Amino acid sequence: MQSLGQILVAAGIVAIPLLAFSIVAIALIVERTIFWYRVNRRQEKVIKEVLKMYRTDPSLAVEKLERNVDLPMARIFLEALSLEDAEPEELALALDGATQAEIPILKRFSNGFDTIVTISPLLGLLGTVLGLIQSFSALNLGDVGGTKTANVTSGISEALISTAFGLVVALVTLFFANTFRGFYMRQLAMIQEHSAELELLHRRRYKKVLEASYATTTRDR
Template sequence: MVGIIVVVLSGLVSAFLPEGILPEFVREPFHAGGLGMRLILFSLIVSLWLMIDRAVALMRASFDTRTFTESVRAALQQGNVQGALAMCQQADRPLSRIIAAGLAKSDQGEHEVQAGMDEAAYGELPQLEKRTGFLALMGNVATLMGLFGTIIGLIHSFGVVGQSQDVSDKATKLAAGISEAMNCTAFGLFTGIVALVAFSILNGKTQRLIDQINHLSLRVYRSWKTARGAENTSAKPVGAPHAHLQSTGLLKHGAGGHGGKKSTFANLQLTPLIDMFIVMVIFLLMSFSASGAITAVQRDVKLPFAEKVAKLQRALVLAISYPEGDPTGGVVTLEGSEVSTAKDLLDDSGPDWKISKLTEQLQIHKNNWKVTHPNESFPGELIMLVDQNVNFKIIKKVMYSAGVAGYTNLLFAVTKKASSEGGGGGGGGH
């Protein structure tokens, strides 16, 4: 009944948990993971309850068994069966209750003592293993829930590729779908690892406790048998309990050890590995083309013939910018390097219009050109990029400085003239 209540409460918590109460580093991945994250959260909550429940049960069943067993054996060797029985009733642990069930039938003979211990073991040992196997189940369920969330995220990704027309929107939604898939995978793996590790630890401790109960109860039985002097050859040997109680494994002994011992390890699912490979393959395929389309190259493609075969010539670029709000009033640059500011040129009211730094830089470029073209005349070409709101005084000073340096072929880069309302076609470049 307690287990059913815990499962129902875990389902309600995982379904209605407000994301706002989560830490910030968990909140965003939890939200991006979608429905799969809440399903995995259910497995995590149930797993945590199982860990606490089994750990408390093992702590209650554990005590100083060696000291207790030696005290009981000492009492039996002295013939004090009632004293040994009182010790068992006072300890009130699985081991002591199993021994007490046998000692209570001391007056009925060896076989009844052995059968009493076996019968008590039927009730005590399953309680030690109770619910432990569900931890392995929750670990595997968590990985499957992670796979389920991953598939949902990939379905969203494929849906986006098929519906959206905007390439940038496709890429954004595709990344969101992949994020949902990866978050579910990570959370599912984390929960599965926690549950399976806890199962291995708790199941290992449970099996060691059961082995200890088997061993110590057998020693107490032998001490009782020796003290009673029960050497009746017609009695069944210790290793052969009553037929209907043999399945408990209690009091079995021999060279082969105890039979039917459970493994402390849960089966490892390969689902997370397959899940990760699926996500990686889909992600690589989608990253190859943001639009999801692969263009096939035709074998008979022919490149067009070039129409302009004249050798391209490079000209220097001079720019005069006038950005709004600039305290310097803009700058004059040659090939990206500043040669003056608009404010300095406007404030200079002297008779010489030459910009010294600009003239020097232009002459250096001119001399370099003559070195590489010794038998050609200098073309003196200079491309000028000028903002529309630049003061004409600045333009005149720049043109004068260029002329002094030998650049007389000035080319202005302009925008196309806008068409007037109701008028004819647009004008040419200016």
């Protein structure tokens, strides 16, 4: 069985960028895995507690959000609730604007993943072409079975290994990229669901405040 070094040597010059892409992909995968683990483990529980607190005391809900400001949805809610005496329409606009600001964070490195998935197979194909060129350049019809046969074998090996290397890098990266994309879509749906719930609670509270204010004004008259 060939060692990693032997495989890289056999893959030829394209092994260098492919190895670089694989290292970058691993770093991005680790970062996104840590990010989504933290979000998926804590966020839904925190937001449900915040909505429950908001029904009784909005100030407690804000304090809870401030303690969990590392979570995307906590930042969205905190941005909206920081508005003083906001009307329901203003709160809805604030939630929408804060959500749009969080989307790049949720989709972070998606372009990097797409680039690696697209370019890695092409680099593998380039290695295939270079390997075949080496094979044909070493081939001599008058020397079949001679000393140049080793060069032909080496060229074919380079062609096959570089292709396999590029496909492995692309497939592994694609798997994790699709997984993170699924987390993003789920998170977006959750943000929309809980934002609508917060808007409804705020609208009810705002209506009660208006009714109380109107009753006080009428009584004073």
